[in-house]
Amino acid sequence: MTVSESDASFAEPPLEDVIVEMRDASVEFGMDRGQSRVLNEVSIDIERNEILGVIGESGSGKSMFASALLDAVPAPGVTTGDVTYYPEGGDPVDVLGLSKAELKQLRWEEISMVFQGAMSSFNPVVKIRTHFVETLSAHDYNVDRGLERARELLSDLYLDPERMLESYPHELSGGMKQRVLIALSLVLEPDLLVMDEPTAALDLLMQRSIVSLLEEIKEKHDLTIVFITHDLPLVADVADRLAVLYAFEFAEIGPSEAILENPAHPYTRALLNATPNLSAPLEEMRPIEGESPDPVNIPNGCSYHPRCPLADADCVDTDPGPYDAGPDHDVHCHHWKQSIDDIDVAFAESDDGRTVQSAVAKASGEPLVSLSDIEVRFGSENDGLLDFGDSEVVTAVDGVSLDIYENDVLVLVGESGCGKTTLGKTAVGLQTPTEGSIEYRGRDVWEGASGSTIADKEIRRALQIVHQDPGSALNSHQRVRTILEQPLKRWHPELDGNDRIERILGMLEYVGISPPEDYIERYPHQLSGGEQQRVALIRSMLVNPDLILADEAVSALDVSLRVGMMDLMIELQDSFDTSFLFISHDLSNARYLAEKTGGRIGVMYLGELVEIGSAERIIHDPKHPYTKALRWATPELEPDEVDDPDESPIRTIDIPDQKNIPSGCRYHTRCPEAREICRKQDPGMIDLSDDTRAQETACFRADDDHEYWESPPIPDSSD
Structure with a gap:
């Protein structure tokens, strides 16, 4: 499971202690309306024993990035570029060049993944013990030794090992299932754990508790963790580095502290400003105007330029390569220095009179x-007749x-x-x-x-x-027209068809859905x-x-x-x-x-x-x-x-x-x-x-x- 001799130049170990190296990785899907590129020539090094937080909006390419790391993009998606795994003390592995059998071994024994929906990851008709046994047996791992490790992992995650192993998935809460899934992903002692929105469906207390456990798990089991989430504050406190995805490519990569205190890319600053929190003044919170690009029609130049108040002709014409914004801090923005100094002023000027003052009680x-x-x-x-016991x-x-x-x-x-x-x-x-x-x-x-x-x-x-x-x-x-006409027909029968349509068009315009004549037929x-x-x-x-x-x-x-x-x-x-x-x-x-x-x-x-x-x-x-x-x-x-x-x-x-x-x-x-x-x-x-x-x-x-x-x-x- 190594790279071929013809790829010797690619197999040179990186200068730093890197566990995975990704170069110019892209993922594309063929669609009726064109080629959909959901990962766009992404390059990144994942350092050994770090927690890397990958942040981005829905549809930014986060899950495709995770799948590309394991060459697990579902058909008919096509992954291109280079992904190299560097096992400690072993030969480099060309992940995209592995056979199915070699990938099976890599995905659980070397790189493991925790998916977002814990319930869908379990067979509902078998006990948790069986899930562990089947995983261990499929990889020719000693079952008794593996179950002992499973008990240790479950205990580390504040679960009763015997109760968990003897339970069916439906007998466990969402938080329990998610922790069991983490234990299952670690039972074969992988070096790298990829977590794709692992806490998205959990309550705040459970989210915080699981995230707080990551550092302990990482140190005890000598892990590298890639934590993928749309929730920047969730991972900010535990991640060593943050990588911000926008429009299927990285906008900024750097140490967590540097990115949180001095974000160099306008999108990163916009994302921070758009995140509700408990301590920041209300006037600092504002939505990101506009929409993310269509993967079939990614803008030329900087993909963020249609939404950026600092964008100019260079941003429209030229794709910004990585600029050095500090130690281990890369940013894809032509105007990153100006962004650090002026972006908040530019956003404020673009708010167009948005009211943000706290209100007095109106009730x-x-x-x-x-x-x-x-x-x-x-x-x-x-x-009774409907009592089933x-x-x-x-x-x-x-x-x-x-x-x-x-x-x-x-x-x-x-x-x-x-x-x-x-x-x-x-x-x-x-x-x-x-x-x-x-x-x-x-x-x-x-x-x-x-x-x-x-x-x-x-x-x-x-x-x-x-x-x-x-x-x-x-x-x-039903079209939007029909959906919105129904309540008017029921509660305002005095309105004729033209009156109803005018009222609907007016409301669509009022809430920012424009042109309303287009959307009403969707x-x-x-x-x-x-x-x-x-x-x-x-x-x-x-x-x-x-x-x-x-x-x-x-x-x-x-x-x-x-x-x-x-x-x-x-x-x-x-x-x-x-x-x-x-x-x-x-x-x-x-x-x-x-x-x-x-x-x-x-x-x-x-x-x-x-x-x-x-x-x-x-x-x-x-x-x-x-x-x-x-x-x-x-x-x-x-x-x-x-x-x-x-x-x-x-x-x-x-x-x-x-x-x-x-x-x-x-x-x-x-x-x-x-x-x-x-x-x-x-x-x-x-x-x-x-x-x-x-x-x-x-x-x-x-x-x-x-x-x-x-x-x-x-x-x-x-x-």
């Missing part, structure tokens, strides 16, 4: 929607009360399974509560309801939803993710609702699009006097939305609301330990400005089973501040509001006179 008057002691339970509680009941929401006002913005945050989406759907009449009541302007939402359908048509019109995934929320068989698959989400937002706004539930409405978008979409929602709220109930697992997005509108953030844990208040209080002065844990887990571009990244504020990574909720304070099993009384008593909400800022928290520590302070601490080893 006022009587509550628009009131939820009182809401409980929502799922499962079979009674015997599953008597386990899951309480998704347990005793939550809150009010939403006119022109209000409330953002619910928390881990998956905490009940925030169920509570949101209950608030807009899409989920029938098991107990409790919901009122819209003082009227019972479910009065006279037939099954799960609200009887009052006015209430149904007033309460709308924007789903997380616009691709699945829009009918793929199908959803012909729109970008951001355009799909705008159409979904228009559909909900066309009926003039009073409250919109935005369920993770920006989480599926690239980080470069999130600020722009949130700005649009805030602008629409101002124009249409609509209230928003946002659902988010991302505290940075919650901060941006709530702080800019003067709204509130509510924190949910295992079905309960544990803290609620103004953005300033929740972000900068949280009182509940769980809120503090979420803040710790939120990645920052400047981690020194937040809590100590090495001091984890949780006892255990994994959230308790919803079918076996802890007694007392539900968070006590994970809370480092928990005391014995927390096992027994459920803390009610304590009001900490003052004249200017609202805050309520469900924690004994907020009461200086509570008996909590005399209660003995729960030992660290306690469950």
